[in-house]
Amino acid sequence: MSHLSKITTQIYDLKLLKNALSDLHLEWKVDSTELSGFQGKIDIVDLVIEQENGIDVGFSWNGKGATRLL
Numbered sequence: 001m002s003h004l005s006k007i008t009t010q011i012y013d014l015k016l017l018k019n020a021l022s023d024l025h026l027e028w029k030v031d032s033t034e035l036s037g038f039q040g041k042i043d044i045v046d047l048v049i050e051q052e053n054g055i056d057v058g059f060s061w062n063g064k065g066a067t068r069l070l
Contacts (some may be wrong), residue, residue: 009059014047017059020047033058 011017021028028049035043035058045058 007045011059014061017047 004014018028018030025048028047030047032044033048034048035045035048035056043058045060047056047059051057
C-alpha cells in the first residue's frame with residue numbers, strides 16, 4: 001500500500017540544496033508549484049523534483065530558512 005510521507009528537514013541554504021541536487025544530476029525547477037499529494041491534497045512548493053513515475057518530491061520554504069520535504 002502506498003502512502004505520503006512528510007519529512008521535516010533542517011536545510012538552511014536553498015542555494016546549497018540546488019547545488020547538491022545538480023551534483024546528483026537531478027533536474028529540479030523553482031517557482032510556486034502545486035504538488036499533488038495523498039488523497040488529492042495539494043501543497044504549494046518552491047522547488048520540485050519531477051519524477052518519471054509521477055510521484056514528485058517538493059521542498060517548501062517556511063520563511064525561517066528551513067525547508068520541508070513533501
